[in-house]
Amino acid sequence: xxxxxxxxxxNEAIAEAAIRSGCDGYFGYPITPQSEVMEHLMIEKPxxxxxxxxxQAESETSSIxxxxxxxxxxxxxxxxxxxxxxxxxxxxxTYLAGAELPALIVNVVRGGPGLGTIQPSQADYFQxxxxxxxxxxxxxxxxxxxxxxxxxxxxxxxxxAFKYRNPxxxxxxxxxxxxxxxxxxxxxxxRWTEEELRKNAxxxxxxKPTSRDHNIITSxxxxxxxxxxxxxxxxxxxxxxxxxxxxFETINCEDAEYIFVAYGSSARIAQKAIQLGREKGxxxxxxxxxxxxxxxxxxxxxxxxxxxxxLAVEMSAGQMVEDVRLAAEFRCxxxxxxxxxxxxHTPHEVLEAxxxxxxxx
Amino acid sequence: xxxxxIIAGFxxxxxxxxxxxxxxxxxxxxxxxxxxxxxxxxxxxxxANVSVIISDERISSPIISQFDTAIILNQQSLDKFQSAVxxxxxxxxxPNGVFNPPTRKDINIYKVAATEKASELGMAKVFxxxxxxxxxxxxxxxxxxxxxxxxxxxxxxxHHKMIPENLKAVQTGKAIVETVHVL
Numbered sequence: 001x002x003x004x005x006x007x008x009x010x011n012e013a014i015a016e017a018a019i020r021s022g023c024d025g026y027f028g029y030p031i032t033p034q035s036e037v038m039e040h041l042m043i044e045k046p047x048x049x050x051x052x053x054x055x056q057a058e059s060e061t062s063s064i065x066x067x068x069x070x071x072x073x074x075x076x077x078x079x080x081x082x083x084x085x086x087x088x089x090x091x092x093x094t095y096l097a098g099a100e101l102p103a104l105i106v107n108v109v110r111g112g113p114g115l116g117t118i119q120p121s122q123a124d125y126f127q128x129x130x131x132x133x134x135x136x137x138x139x140x141x142x143x144x145x146x147x148x149x150x151x152x153x154x155x156x157x158x159x160x161a162f163k164y165r166n167p168x169x170x171x172x173x174x175x176x177x178x179x180x181x182x183x184x185x186x187x188x189x190x191r192w193t194e195e196e197l198r199k200n201a202x203x204x205x206x207x208k209p210t211s212r213d214h215n216i217i218t219s220x221x222x223x224x225x226x227x228x229x230x231x232x233x234x235x236x237x238x239x240x241x242x243x244x245x246x247x248f249e250t251i252n253c254e255d256a257e258y259i260f261v262a263y264g265s266s267a268r269i270a271q272k273a274i275q276l277g278r279e280k281g282x283x284x285x286x287x288x289x290x291x292x293x294x295x296x297x298x299x300x301x302x303x304x305x306x307x308x309x310x311l312a313v314e315m316s317a318g319q320m321v322e323d324v325r326l327a328a329e330f331r332c333x334x335x336x337x338x339x340x341x342x343x344x345h346t347p348h349e350v351l352e353a354x355x356x357x358x359x360x361x
Numbered sequence: 362x363x364x365x366x367i368i369a370g371f372x373x374x375x376x377x378x379x380x381x382x383x384x385x386x387x388x389x390x391x392x393x394x395x396x397x398x399x400x401x402x403x404x405x406x407x408x409a410n411v412s413v414i415i416s417d418e419r420i421s422s423p424i425i426s427q428f429d430t431a432i433i434l435n436q437q438s439l440d441k442f443q444s445a446v447x448x449x450x451x452x453x454x455x456p457n458g459v460f461n462p463p464t465r466k467d468i469n470i471y472k473v474a475a476t477e478k479a480s481e482l483g484m485a486k487v488f489x490x491x492x493x494x495x496x497x498x499x500x501x502x503x504x505x506x507x508x509x510x511x512x513x514x515x516x517x518x519x520h521h522k523m524i525p526e527n528l529k530a531v532q533t534g535k536a537i538v539e540t541v542h543v544l
Contacts, residue, residue, distance in 0.1 A: 005388070007384060007385055007388050007394070007396075007514070007515075032400070033400060118400070174400075175397070175423070175424060178397065178398055178400050179395055179396065179397045179423045180381070180384060180395065180396035180397075181394065181395050181396075181420075181423070182388055182393065182394060265424065268421060268422040268423060268424065269422045269424055270422075271421035271422060272421040272422035272425065274421075275421060344424050346424070346425070346426035347421075347422055347424075347425065347426070348426060348427070
């Protein structure tokens with residue numbers, strides 16, 4: 001079936017994808033720069049067409065616990081927010097991970113710390129990939145760099161979330177949320193019927209037939225031996241994701257002597273910096289991270305053996321750069337560049353940083 | 362062809378919607394487009410700007426700091442963006458309320474008295490389309506046929522009756538744009 005062309009903001013693309021991917025419920029609380037997610041849902045009124053529930057909760061804490069409830073009965077449920085709101089959800093996220101519940105959480109990151117600013121930032125990397133909530137858990141973290149990916153990754157998120165019974169985060173930022181680009185949307189995928197749900201989520205606590213035992217959804221087990229066993233199971237799942245589900249893209253890397261490592265809007269800015277650099281004869285390429293967890297360790301390690309240096313570009317004081325250094329094991333010079341607190345670096349600044357910190361280095 | 366444009370003025374002047382119509386028109390003409398607003402706590406009366414890119418190729422960064430064209434609708438924006446126009450680029454401005462006109466000699470400067478004309482013709486609602494017309498006269502990045510298609514796609518249906526007036530405003534802008542020579 002032919003794809004339909006639209007022009008949409010990244011935030012609207014998330015909402016459109018939710019409806020078209022057969023999402024059962026969205027629970028959220030408005031916050032800039034992602035309010036268009038719920039706004040678009042309210043305009044489209046999917047409860048009248050697909051039966052999807054859209055509910056404005058009284059707070060982010062409430063939204064994430066509604067997600068826990070919906071996920072527990074095997075529904076495709078999601079929430080979205082921006083940094084301060086996501087901080088409020090951290091308890092819910094670790095509970096989701098502990099109880100092994102599939103869910104989608106979208107963070108359209110803004111500058112922090114605290115209430116910070118409403119402008120774009122990438123300073124929630126640590127929170128997204130290193131926990132944020134307590135305990136040894138991981139979310140699968142996708143970093144879209146275009147409006148099309150905001151849309152496509154919602155579908156990807158359901159696939160991973162249900163395959164691994166694990167929360168998935170789309171870690172975006174104010175720039176990708178607000179920018180309007182061309183978007184090709186596909187046909188509607190219907191919501192699961194009750195029969196499909198029972199088949200696809202046999203663990204769900206949605207009514208017990210006499211043929212099986214109780215399905216129990218909990219993150220609590222006071223028996224430490226059992227809890228350790230449960231942790232082993234979780235870790236095995238995360239290792240499997242690292243083995244099978246890493247996503248990245250390489251751009252202009254074939255002849256590259258230098259590599260930008262970036263994700264999200266910084267990856268777009270780095271692509272422009274590559275054009276500017278190559279006009280000056282600098283052979284630079286881009287390793288664009290698509291999954292932040294699992295992190296493309298092997299790819300970074302390979303590049304570290306080939307190139308003269310890497311520049312980690314992110315709108316933070318230096319978070320992702322730590323994972324780049326760990327994966328590269330200091331085989332080549334690795335520096336960080338990024339503006340932060342809501343300021344977006346320009347392509348010229350990125351190129352200048354490469355020249356100053358790495359090439360002259 | 363890649364045209365990187367900044368449109369800047371006061372909130373309420375139709376800066377964002379002008380950019381949107383331009384982006385839609387480009388998309389209708391099968392170009393790659395991006396529309397990146399400066400979003401802020403300010404609404405009417407504050408400053409507003411949007412970067413629009415129209416290109417035959419995949420767009421790398423929607424976030425840019427140097428522009429082929431700056432379309433400027435107030436003094437603050439002129440002060441902010443004059444230096445961001447690439448050498449040889451275009452600066453188009455509405456002289457209304459501009460007491461320090463542009464001074465660069467290495468760019469092409471044009472003015473369009475859109476505020477004055479809009480009020481003279483009672484077309485305040487489509488002021489921004491007069492400015493857009495002036496730009497398209499100077500640099501036809503999209504053809505008129507696609508401006509109409511862009512309007513159809515970007516305006517909600519209840520406003521479709523306004524399309525003829527919008528297109529008339531584009532024509533007006535094309536007719537009144539003037540070249541400015543910096544001495």
